Amino acid sequence: MTSALITDFYELTMMQGYFLKHHNPDxxxxxxxxxxxxxxxxxxxxGIEEVISRLEEFRFSTEDIEYLRSLKTFDEDFLSYxxxxxxxxxxYAFDEGTPAFPGEPLVRIESSLxxxxxxxxxxxxxxxxxxxxxxxxxxMVNATRGHGAIMEFGLRRAQGENGAHAxxxxxxxxxxxxxxxxxxxxxxxxxxxxxMAHSWIMSFDSEEEAFREFAxxxxxxxxxxxxxxxxxxxxxxxxxxxxxxxKAKGLKIxxxxxxxxxxxxxxxxxxxxxxxxxxxxxxxxxNDLTEEIIQTLVSDGVPIDSWGIxxxxxxxxxxxxxxxxxxxxxxxxNGVFEPALKVSNSFEKTTNPGIKQVYRFFDENDNALADLxxxxxxxxxxxxxHTFFHPFSMGDFFVMKKDAYKYSRPLLTKKMEGGKRVSPExxxxxxxxxxxxxxxxxxxxxxxxINPHIYKVSLSRKLRDLKMDLILKVRGAV
Numbered sequence: 001m002t003s004a005l006i007t008d009f010y011e012l013t014m015m016q017g018y019f020l021k022h023h024n025p026d027x028x029x030x031x032x033x034x035x036x037x038x039x040x041x042x043x044x045x046x047g048i049e050e051v052i053s054r055l056e057e058f059r060f061s062t063e064d065i066e067y068l069r070s071l072k073t074f075d076e077d078f079l080s081y082x083x084x085x086x087x088x089x090x091x092y093a094f095d096e097g098t099p100a101f102p103g104e105p106l107v108r109i110e111s112s113l114x115x116x117x118x119x120x121x122x123x124x125x126x127x128x129x130x131x132x133x134x135x136x137x138x139x140m141v142n143a144t145r146g147h148g149a150i151m152e153f154g155l156r157r158a159q160g161e162n163g164a165h166a167x168x169x170x171x172x173x174x175x176x177x178x179x180x181x182x183x184x185x186x187x188x189x190x191x192x193x194x195x196m197a198h199s200w201i202m203s204f205d206s207e208e209e210a211f212r213e214f215a216x217x218x219x220x221x222x223x224x225x226x227x228x229x230x231x232x233x234x235x236x237x238x239x240x241x242x243x244x245x246x247k248a249k250g251l252k253i254x255x256x257x258x259x260x261x262x263x264x265x266x267x268x269x270x271x272x273x274x275x276x277x278x279x280x281x282x283x284x285x286x287n288d289l290t291e292e293i294i295q296t297l298v299s300d301g302v303p304i305d306s307w308g309i310x311x312x313x314x315x316x317x318x319x320x321x322x323x324x325x326x327x328x329x330x331x332x333x334n335g336v337f338e339p340a341l342k343v344s345n346s347f348e349k350t351t352n353p354g355i356k357q358v359y360r361f362f363d364e365n366d367n368a369l370a371d372l373x374x375x376x377x378x379x380x381x382x383x384x385x386h387t388f389f390h391p392f393s394m395g396d397f398f399v400m401k402k403d404a405y406k407y408s409r410p411l412l413t414k415k416m417e418g419g420k421r422v423s424p425e426x427x428x429x430x431x432x433x434x435x436x437x438x439x440x441x442x443x444x445x446x447x448x449x450i451n452p453h454i455y456k457v458s459l460s461r462k463l464r465d466l467k468m469d470l471i472l473k474v475r476g477a478v
Contacts, residue, residue: 002054004085005064008121012068015114016078026332028355029116031107031123033324034348037132038291041452042442043322044138044435045100046170047130048093048107049426051123052415058087058119089115091416094358096426097173097435098411099442100131101457103391104371105329105356108412113331120326129163130170132322136291136313137174138439142447143294148306149177151193153286154314155184167314173432176313188428195223195256202228207238215242215253222246223254223284226269231260236272243278254282256308262287263302270303284308290317295449327351339466343474348392352463353470357410361386364406368441370456372400372408375463382407388458394468397458 018024036043060068060082068074068082089111100106107123109116140150152171158164168184178193179185185192196214204210207228215222224242226235236255243253255273257265262285273281285297286308297304311317329351330337339353355376361369372388374380383402390396415423426434445453459467 001059002057003064004058004060004118006122007118011117011120015117016074018114019078019081024112024114027113027116027328028330029109029326030105030329031127031324031326032103032105033322034102035323036102037135037319037322038139040139041446041455042099042101043131044134044174045094045098045106045131046096046134046173047127048096051126052421055087056421060085086419087115087119088419092412093415094411097431098438101371101455103457104358104373124324124326128322128324130166132316133167133170133314134174136316137171137176139291140294140309141175143291143449145298147298148304151178151306151308152176152313153180153308154310155181157311158314171313172428173435196225198225198228207234208241211238211242215246219251223256225256225258227257227259231257231265232268236269240276243281252280254284256284258286263297263300266302266304291449329353330355339470341470343471353467357412359408359410361400361405361408366441367443369405372458372460373463374460378460378462380408387461389464391457391459394464
């Protein structure tokens with residue numbers, strides 16, 4: 001069971017108000033975000049599979065109801081309603097692992113007003129965090145340019161236990177290879193990895209003894225931490241000695257550096273290993289790595305085979321959250337859904353009204369060209385010209401010529417209906433593979449670490465016109 005108390009308190013007080021006033025129309029809410037994190041060119045949409053699975057079990061336990069009763073805020077009839085509550089909505093969403101962009105409705109939830117209000121905080125909590133971390137992992141993987149695997153070692157630096165597990169899951173979707181989080185390995189099927197700490201070495205009389213004993217226990221995974229005392233002295237010397245012993249047995253070693261100048265030390269260590277005949281020994285580095293540091297080291301040709309990353313990966317580093325929001329887009333009146341929008345003095349914060357779909361256009365090489373947000377009732381036909389209107393500047397547009405694209409496809413697909421999953425459940429490995437393949441359709445200019453190209457997300461003519469009509473109506477101009 002997922003406790004339905006995972007919600008903001010005002011959702012429950014509003015819910016009770018709707019209940020007591022018999023005001024519970026069918027509505028549609030959208031989840032979207034306004035800016036790419038890390039000043040990047042995309043996000044990697046993550047977390048929806050967990051949302052779906054947990055919404056199926058979203059309910060109030062007897063203990064939950066007793067707690068709410070103790071607050072002396074809620075009517076007994078309302079508490080009785082909550083005791084039998086089950087989420088009954090229909091959910092459309094992007095597939096997990098899809099690259100996404102600001103302003104796009106990533107999730108569309110259709111249900112009663114009370115239903116939609118209750119799940120808001122849970123949905124945003126799950127999607128915002130996991131999308132942020134998956135995007136961070138993806139940026140780090142991109143920064144390696146294929147030079148070495150990213151290993152997620154963030155458990156001890158993550159934002160609490162639940163944050164650690166969610167970060168391990170999201171990081172793997174973003175492209176990491178292993179996790180140090182044993183529980184996440186069991187729960188999600190992520191490969192686990194770990195070697196030694198400095199305390200292992202300090203518990204023996206010498207580095208040589210510590211390395212030899214470790215290699216005897218783990219002959220196929222003898223990665224030796226060489227910076228406990230003197231990286232370029234006793235550390236590498238002991239590692240080479242043990243490495244030669246292992247080589248004589250047909251085995252190989254790796255070394256790890258967790259401090260010092262990571263531009264200089266791996267070069268010297270690679271040279272020392274090679275001269276000793278340990279050309280197949282690997283070098284792993286850690287120590288507060290960021291995507292910028294990784295990119296610099298790779299660009300400089302530093303010989304590094306793998307990267308152990310914790311803090312800046314599982315916490316989001318220099319950005320603590322994704323600014324995802326949850327907004328009312330339509331409500332049923334007299335049996336018909338009517339579009340709704342929130343108007344702001346900042347035009348970029350004025351929402352897009354109505355029940356919507358998103359189409360991604362591709363060229364003949366399957367490269368993503370641009371996304372078009374439409375009303376769900378619209379039919380986007382391939383082989384014709386389409387006009388793309390700027391989402392904020394209503395007079396700005398471009399025409400996607402029929403010979404400039406090969407095909408388009410809708411991104412929002414049905415995941416739940418009547419509170420039950422209708423989409424096939426995918427393994428984390430399948431989601432990771434899908435994310436990798438989806439990202440390959442983005443031009444490298446959108447994936448640059450610095451000053452990425454802006455991917456075009458536009459409105460259809462019908463949606464643009466509807467939005468302008470509603471703005472004028474709300475402001476009393478018509």
